[in-house]
Amino acid sequence: MHPAPSLILFTTLSGLGFGLLAWLGFGLKAPTGFAAIVFFGLGYALAGIGLLAAAFHLGHPERALLAFTQWRSSWLSREAVLSAATLAVMAPHAAASAFWGTPLPVLGWLGGLLALATILATAMIYAQIRAVPRWHHWSTPPVFLLAALAGGALLAAKLTAALWLMLALSLAMVAHWVAGDRRFAGSGSDAGTATGLGKIGKVRLLEPPHSGRNYLLREMVHVVGRKHAHKLRLIALGLGALGPAFLLMLPASYLTALLALVLHMTGMLAQRWLFFAEAEHVVGLYYGR
Amino acid sequence: MTTLPTKTDRKLGLVIDLDTCVGCHACVISCKGWNTQNYGAPLSDMDAYGAEPEGTFLNRVHSFEVTREQAPPMVVHFPKSCLHCDNAPCVTVCPTGASYKRTEDGIVLVNESACIGCGLCAWACPYGAREMDGAEKVMKKCTLCVDRIYNENLPEEDREPACVRTCPAGARHFGDLSDPDSDVSQLVAAREGFDLMPEQGTQPVNKYLPPRARDSLDMPDLASLCDPAPEATGFLGWLDRALEKL
Known part of the structure; x- marks a missing residue:
């Protein structure tokens, strides 16, 4: 699949933003005053920038x-509704924490649950697509949820939780890759079933329908990323989860936390790029790739 | 509403005969022509006279080679367009309600004025039947020529999809596949018509007819004719071995 920069930015940034908002909602000791303005501001900004990036992906944003x-019926629509609901429900909790120093735990918890549901909806947009066997698997939502929660914990300075979540994230990513590599073969789709000619013999594309490119090839038959998949996996695993986990085991300081955050975000961008780039769509069978 | 109807009154669709198709691409051109000049946003071309021309098409013809055991390989021309699936994954993913399947005849359509151009429906389709138009930024797909088949301003023989009307080989058939007595249903039954990628669970309405069994001549084993020459003996054999050693 085509790794559109708008989608990569959207899923990483808004994932991180909603992850942070979830922690701020569930937080037993929610920040108040100026700290609340900074934390909630960051959460809203990340979620907002992500949503804006997603809007740029549309042909008709108006x-x-x-x-x-x-x-x-639609997970994409659910994501839109849930993200708006999260931001709306969380707003009184954020305002009360920042300006009156009295968090509203009920709204906070509700907003936190909505934030988690938003991340799940994002993951389900991809996991529901049967035509992309690598995504159509239970291992997709855990990667999105754990990435958001781990990054959010790091931002919310819940460092112990962040450490365990980073380790869980590394397991989830490895599970997604290991399972994903077998998904296409397991889907039962091949050139034989795509053309229905498999009963007669071995099917091979002789002539594509046109000599140039088209929307389908650009959008769904992205083959460049598959070449470097192995290296990118190591980068995603090392920078995105294991590196930050190691830093979190060191004595806590602003420097290690900041470094862990930078590493985590770089790794997550690599992971998300690869998530799109290495996913094979069954329509490629009609184009011999 | 982007939920699928539990049942459609009719199932209008195409039956495509892979035995008869000669791969002339006339259906591709007539489809592009009709759907550019009639209902909905025109099917644009990008960089039409430049180095990398490309365009939006609702119907494309691929050509496949089928290698058989104990028989020469076959070339099969393979036209592909929307299959108007009963369980259309492209419809349920649509966030705006622009994609829908009609209850009366099962045709899957896009309401272009509600399409936000997110492209998710094209991702959800296993067959590559939907293409985003490069100029209009809305999703385009086969309408089964909904503006021809019910069009009383056209002579009756023209009230079928443009691709069917134009096919010079008679490889494309249009009709109601929910009616077991319809010509298309009988054709499917007689020729063992099949679904594309049934494992994707889409339950396509359109069917494909397989190539008929070819006559088999008493052909010699072609591969044996390509065997290397038998080993030479005597002087030639010595020469052969000597040259081999050089």
């Missing part, structure tokens, strides 16, 4: 409000 209507 019609984006329509995306709030189909929550009964």
Whole structure:
């Protein structure tokens, strides 16, 4: 699949933002006063920038409000509704913490749950797509949820939780890769079933329908990323989860926490780029790749 | 609403005969022509006279080679367009309700004025039947020529999809696949028509007819004719071995 920069930024930044908001919502000792302004401001900014990046991905952003209507059937619509609901429900809790020093735990918890649901909805947009076997698997949502929660814990300065979540994230990523490598073969789709000619013999593309490129090839048959998959996995695992986990085991300081955050975000960008770039769509079978 | 209807009154669709298709691409051109000049946003071309021309098409013809055991390989031309699936994954993923499947005839359509151009439906389709138009930034797909088949301003023989009307080989058939007595249903039954990628669970309405069994001549084993010459003996054999050693 095409690794669109807007989608990579959206899923990493808004994931991190909603992860932070979840921690701020569930926080037993929620920050108050100036600290609350900084923490909640960061959460809202990350979530907002991510959502804005996603809007840039649209062909007709002026019609984006329509995306709030189909929550009964569409995960993308659910994501829109849940993200807006999270930001709305969390707002009184954030304002009360920042300006009156009295967090509103009920709204905080509700907002936290909504933030988690938003991240789950983001993951389900990809996990629901059967035509991309690598994504269509239970191991996809844990990667998104743990990445958001681990990054959010780091931002919210919940360093012990962040350490354990980073380790869980590394396991989830490895599980997703190991399972993912077998998904396409396990989907049962091949050139034979795609053309229905598999019963007659071995099917091979002789002539593509056109000599140039097209939307389908650009969007769904991205082959460059598959070449470097192994290296990128090591980068994602090392920088995104294990490196930060190691730093979190050292005596806590601003420097190690900041370094862990930078490493984690770099690693997550690599992971998300690879998530799209190495995912094979079954339509590639019609194009011999 | 982007939930799928539990049942459609009819199932209009195409039956494509892979035995008859000659791969002339006339259906591709007539589809592009009709759907550029009629209902919905035109199918644009990008960089049409430049180095890397490309465009939006609702129907494309691929050509495959099928290597058989004990028989020469076959070339099969393979037209592909929207299959108007009963369990269409492209419809349920749509966040705006722009994609829908009609209850009356099962045609899957896009309401272009509600399409935000997110592209998720094209990702959800295993067949590559949807393409985002490069100029209009809305999703385009086969409409089964919904503006022809019910169009009373057209002569009756033209009230079928443009691709079917134009096919010079008669490889494309249009009809109601929910009616077991319809011509298309009988064709599917007689020729063992099949679904594309049934394992994807999409339950396509369109069916494909397999190539018929070819006549088999008493052909010699072609591979044996390509065997290397038998080993030479005598002087030639010595020469052969001597040259080999050089």
